[in-house]
Amino acid sequence: MSKKIKTKTQKRILNYFRRVVQLLFFIFLPSAFTSAFSGVKYIFTQIGLKQSIEFNSFVAILIVLCGFTIVFGRLFCGFACAFGSLGDAVHGSYLWICKKIHKKPIQFKGKWEKKLLYIKYLLLSVIVLLCFSGVYSKMSGWNPWDVFSLIRSGNFHLAGYIVGIVLFVLILIGMALHERFFCKFLCPMGAVFSWLPVIPLFSLRRDKNNCIKGCSACKRCCPANISLPDKNEMKCSGDCFQCQKCVNTCPKNNIHIGFFRIHRNEIVFTLLRILILSLLLYLAGV
Amino acid sequence: MNSFWTKTISLLTIIGILIFYNLVIADRNKTEEILRLKSELEQDSLQSGVDKSNKDNVDSRYKDGVYEGEAKGFCGQIKVQAVIEKGSVSELKIISAEGEDSAYFDTAVSIIDMIIDNQSADVDTISGATFSSAGIKNAAKQALGKAENKYEQKD
Numbered sequence: 001m002s003k004k005i006k007t008k009t010q011k012r013i014l015n016y017f018r019r020v021v022q023l024l025f026f027i028f029l030p031s032a033f034t035s036a037f038s039g040v041k042y043i044f045t046q047i048g049l050k051q052s053i054e055f056n057s058f059v060a061i062l063i064v065l066c067g068f069t070i071v072f073g074r075l076f077c078g079f080a081c082a083f084g085s086l087g088d089a090v091h092g093s094y095l096w097i098c099k100k101i102h103k104k105p106i107q108f109k110g111k112w113e114k115k116l117l118y119i120k121y122l123l124l125s126v127i128v129l130l131c132f133s134g135v136y137s138k139m140s141g142w143n144p145w146d147v148f149s150l151i152r153s154g155n156f157h158l159a160g161y162i163v164g165i166v167l168f169v170l171i172l173i174g175m176a177l178h179e180r181f182f183c184k185f186l187c188p189m190g191a192v193f194s195w196l197p198v199i200p201l202f203s204l205r206r207d208k209n210n211c212i213k214g215c216s217a218c219k220r221c222c223p224a225n226i227s228l229p230d231k232n233e234m235k236c237s238g239d240c241f242q243c244q245k246c247v248n249t250c251p252k253n254n255i256h257i258g259f260f261r262i263h264r265n266e267i268v269f270t271l272l273r274i275l276i277l278s279l280l281l282y283l284a285g286v
Numbered sequence: 287m288n289s290f291w292t293k294t295i296s297l298l299t300i301i302g303i304l305i306f307y308n309l310v311i312a313d314r315n316k317t318e319e320i321l322r323l324k325s326e327l328e329q330d331s332l333q334s335g336v337d338k339s340n341k342d343n344v345d346s347r348y349k350d351g352v353y354e355g356e357a358k359g360f361c362g363q364i365k366v367q368a369v370i371e372k373g374s375v376s377e378l379k380i381i382s383a384e385g386e387d388s389a390y391f392d393t394a395v396s397i398i399d400m401i402i403d404n405q406s407a408d409v410d411t412i413s414g415a416t417f418s419s420a421g422i423k424n425a426a427k428q429a430l431g432k433a434e435n436k437y438e439q440k441d
Contacts, residue, residue: 031387031389031390035387035389035390038389038390038393038414038415041414042414043304045413045414047307050311051311052308052311052312052315053304053307053308053311056392056393057388057389057392057393058389058393058414061389136413137413140416149360149387150360153360153361153385153387154361154385155360155361157358195293195296195297196293196297197290197291197293197294197297198290199290200290234290236290238289238293284389285388285389285392286387286388286389
C-alpha cells in the first residue's frame with residue numbers, strides 16, 4: 001500500500017514539475033518557437049533573393065533547437081514551447097469545465113487523425129514557397145503566431161490582424177477540443193522537428209514483456225497516438241514530443257527514458273535536459 | 287533505424303546544399319564588389335572636385351546636432367538618438383527599447399545601417415522583425431524630422 005501511494009505522489013510530482021517548467025518557459029522564453037521558425041523563413045527568403053544566408057540570431061536559435069532535438073528528442077515541444085503550453089492550458093481548462101458541469105468532453109478520434117498529420121508538412125512547404133517567391137513579406141495580418149505574441153506581450157494594437165485573430169481563435173477551439181491539436185496537425189516548426197533524425201538514445205521505451213496483456217493505456221493517453229517501442233528497439237517516432245504522459249499513466253511503471261534504465265528518475269533526467277536547453281537558448285540569444 | 291538513416295542523410299544533404307549555396311553567393315558578392323569599386327575609382331578620377339561639392343549640398347538638409355525620437359516597437363517604446371555631423375547622419379543609436387524580444391531586436395537593428403546609408407528613414411522594414419524594425423524606423427523618422435533644415439529650404 002505504501003509503495004502504491006509513493007508512486008502516486010511521484011506521478012503527481014512529475015506532472016507538477018512539467019507544469020512549472022512550462023510556466024517558466026512561457027514567462028521567460030516565450031518567443032523561442034517563433035524565432036526558430038523565423039530562421040527557416042529567413043533562409044528561404046534569402047535564397048529567393050539570391051542573397052547569402054548570414055548567421056543571425058534566428059538562424060542561431062534554429063540550429064540550437066534542431067541540434068538539441070536530434071540529441072535529446074522533442075523535449076522542447078513538450079516542455080518549453082509557449083504555444084504548446086498554451087494548448088495544454090486551454091485543453092486542461094476545457095476538461096476542467098466539462099468536469100464541473102458534469103458533461104462528457106467531446107472526443108474526436110479515428111483513422112482520419114493519421115491522415116491529418118500530413119497537413120503540417122503541406123503548411124510548411126506552402127510557407128517556405130511563399131518566402132522563396134518573396135510573397136510572404138508582403139502578406140501581413142494573417143499569422144496567428146503574431147497575434148499570440150502581440151497579446152502575450154501586452155500589445156493590443158491588433159487592427160489589421162482580423163484574419164490572424166480568426167485563425168488564432170479557431171486554433172484555440174481546436175486546442176481545447178483535441179489535445180495538442182496544433183502541434184500534431186498544423187505546427188510547421190513541428191514538421192521541421194519530425195523530419196530530424198532523433199538519436200534514439202533518450203527516447204521513451206517500454207518493457208513489453210512486463211506489460212499487462214491487452215493493456216494500451218500508454219497509447220490511449222498519448223496526444224500523438226504513438227505506440228511505444230520495446231526497450232530493445234532503437235526506434236523513436238518523429239511525432240513524439242516527449243510530454244511523458246505515458247510514463248505517468250502506465251499502471252506498471254513500465255516506461256523509461258533511454259536504455260540506461262533510469263528507473264523513476266525521469267524528473268532528474270528531464271531537469272538536466274531542460275537546464276541544457278535553457279543554457280543553449282540563452283547562449284543563442286533568445 | 288532505417289528511417290533514422292534516411293533522415294540523417296537528407297539532413298546532411300540539406301546542410302551541404304546550404305553551405306555550398308552560401309559559398310557560391312559569397313564568391314559572387316566578392317566579384318561584384320571588386321567590379322563596383324573599380325568603376326567607382328574610374329569615376330572618381332574622371333570628375334573629382336565637381337561631384338563632391340554637389341554631394342555637400344544634398345547632405346545639408348539636416349542641421350548639425352543631436353536629436354532624439356521615439357516610436358512604438360513590438361511591445362514598448364523605442365527611443366533613438368541621431369547624431370548629425372556636417373549636415374549628414376553620422377550615427378544612430380538606440381537609447382532604450384523596453385519589452386523588445388532580443389532575438390527579434392538583434393535582427394531589427396540592421397535597419398540602422400540602412401538608414402545611415404540612405405541618409406533618411408525612408409527604408410523598408412526588416413522582414414521577420416517587422417514590428418521592432420518599424421519602431422526603430424519611425425523613431426528615426428521623428429528624430430530626423432527634428433533635424434531637418436526647414437529654414438534653408440524656404441529661402
